Amino acid sequence: MLFFIVCCSIVLVASCLLYKILCALNVSIDELRIVDAGIPLPDCILQAVTVHCGQWNWMPTLCRVYFVGIIETIYITVCKRILPDRVFNQKTKTGNTAVVGDSASSFVNLPVAVIVGADSGIGVEICSELLKNGFRVIVGSRSLKACHDALTFVKKATESDKLHILKVDFTSFQSVRNFADKVKLYLQDKRIRLLINNAGVMNTPFSTTIDGYESQCQINYLAPFLLTKLLLPSMDTMEGRILFASSSTIYAINNLDTNMPIRKYGLNGLDHYAYSKACIAQLAKHMSRTTPIKVFVYHPGTVRTKLFQHTTIFTLPLLSKIFDFIMLSPKEGAETPLYLCLTRDNVESGAYWANKHNYHIPSVTINNLWDRTDLLWEDTMLKCGLTRHE
Ligand SMILES: NC(=O)c1ccc[n+]([C@@H]2O[C@H](COP(=O)([O-])OP(=O)(O)OC[C@H]3O[C@@H](n4cnc5c(N)ncnc54)[C@H](OP(=O)(O)O)[C@@H]3O)[C@@H](O)[C@H]2O)c1
Structure with missing residues (x-):
């Protein structure tokens, strides 16, 4: 009962807050349909509010990150937990009509997917569905045992020999290079159909990697960039797709600061997190202009995983229960x-x-960021130790 009352109060306060914000922004419903007429209204509202928030330069980045998070939590609570999808007549796009063609019926011809970060959370689900959809999956994990344990049920449900686990730790560029070499060896003359850079960390206690960079920046944008550049020549140029996990917190970032990977935290690590995710979105966009392979950046939503283990508000006993209910699975x-x-x-x-x-x-x-894409690209190449020929 208490749980119910607390949930209702949060929703009420949240809805009033959202209404107030929209009034303050003075945006009409038509203006909100800023991207594509097919996008449901609540998504347009979410987009409009977060876009505006990015322009509030008077607000510290950390506050903007929290603001984006709160707005999205309100959106999920209202649209996904309280009102059914059909209220907004949302067309459900189902991805599970596999790209795997009939030619993939024999094991040798199975298309190959490479995913890093599939030993917990969203990655496990992605890996499991790819196997079900006829992919041969190479998983990169920093702990082979943890990965085997996490994927046991996946292996039971599918043919285990379609799953191959290799060690990689994104806190080391050398480890990324070794992983890329092993993947190429495993591939022989085959090509990679899917490369999914799903690994990521958020708001971890401050630490620097063996390569001297702040860990979130290295794990969330430098290492996935390096891995992608190394595996790009092995991708299927006709049907290949590259995915990068980003985050809606990129909307809180409106400045490029190439010193961020060597900068210490302020109050906590959330602005480094948002910055790293903005950089990977930016680099992906740039990459998409230089390769025929399709490159995408995704935000999975606010999902209940161990990603939030270092952010206190998500671990407090009562709030934790509420977040279990509100956040996406x-x-x-x-x-x-x-x-x-x-x-x-x-x-x-x-x-x-x-x-x-x-x-x-x-x-x-992120005007400033867009205008300086080349600078970010060159800086990232340099930080990753990539030569012009790689
Ligand atoms: N959950 C959300 O609400 C949310 C929102 C926006 C974006 N995202 C992004 O979505 C992706 C998946 O997140 P999740 O929620 O599923 O979190 P998660 O359960 O913590 O999964 C993160 C994955 O990344 C791996 N990883 C972490 N550090 C690594 C390293 N140094 N080297 C190699 N792998 C490493 C983890 O491996 P270990 O098991 O060994 O730690 C794990 O498999 C992340 O990139 C995250 O930033 C999530």
């Missing part, structure tokens, strides 16, 4: 990346995807 969180992996729709390369919809990252939000 890993299965729900896997819907957008799976849609991008499996759909036969002609999806646009270089876009940012959330809730199975394509959003153009508004240039007003």
